[in-house]
Amino acid sequence: MYDKILVPMALNHDISPETLAAAKALCKPSGEIIALHVYESPHSMAKAALGEKLLQQGFETAKDLLREKTASHPEVKPVIVTGHSYRTIVEYAADNDIGCIVMASHKPDLSDYLLGSTAARVVRHASCSVLVYRA
Structure with missing residues (x-):
C-alpha cells in the first residue's frame, strides 16, 4: 500500500471511476x-499573440474546472501545474515522493507505437510504480 498516489487526469474527461x-x-x-x-x-508564438493576461485567465479557468471535476471526491486533492504532459507527471511524482501513479490509457493505434502515448512515456520514465488502466 502507498502513502501517496498520483492520478493524472485530462480536463476534457471526468476523473475515471476505474482509476x-x-x-x-x-x-x-x-x-x-x-x-x-x-x-x-501554448508555444512561444501563441503566447506572444495571446498575451499574459489571457494566458493567466486560461490557467485560472482550468484550475476551476479541475476543482469542479474533483468536488464529488473529497478524498482527492486537486493539483494543477504547467508543463509538458508526461515529463511534468514524472517530475511531479519524483519531487513529491509519490509511491504510485495510476492512470488511464486509450487503446493504442499505430501513431502510439511510433511516438508513444503519455501513459507509455510515464511508464518508461517514472521512478515509482505505475498502474495503467486500459478501458
Whole structure:
C-alpha cells in the first residue's frame, strides 16, 4: 500500500471511476490521492499573440474546472501545474515522493507505437510504480 498516489487526469474527461477505485485500493488509509492536471501552455508564438493576461485567465479557468471535476471526491486533492504532459507527471511524482501513479490509457493505434502515448512515456520514465488502466 502507498502513502501517496498520483492520478493524472485530462480536463476534457471526468476523473475515471476505474482509476480512482484502483488508487483507493492501493492507498493506505492515512494516505493521499492527488488528481494532477498538467496545463500545457501554448508555444512561444501563441503566447506572444495571446498575451499574459489571457494566458493567466486560461490557467485560472482550468484550475476551476479541475476543482469542479474533483468536488464529488473529497478524498482527492486537486493539483494543477504547467508543463509538458508526461515529463511534468514524472517530475511531479519524483519531487513529491509519490509511491504510485495510476492512470488511464486509450487503446493504442499505430501513431502510439511510433511516438508513444503519455501513459507509455510515464511508464518508461517514472521512478515509482505505475498502474495503467486500459478501458
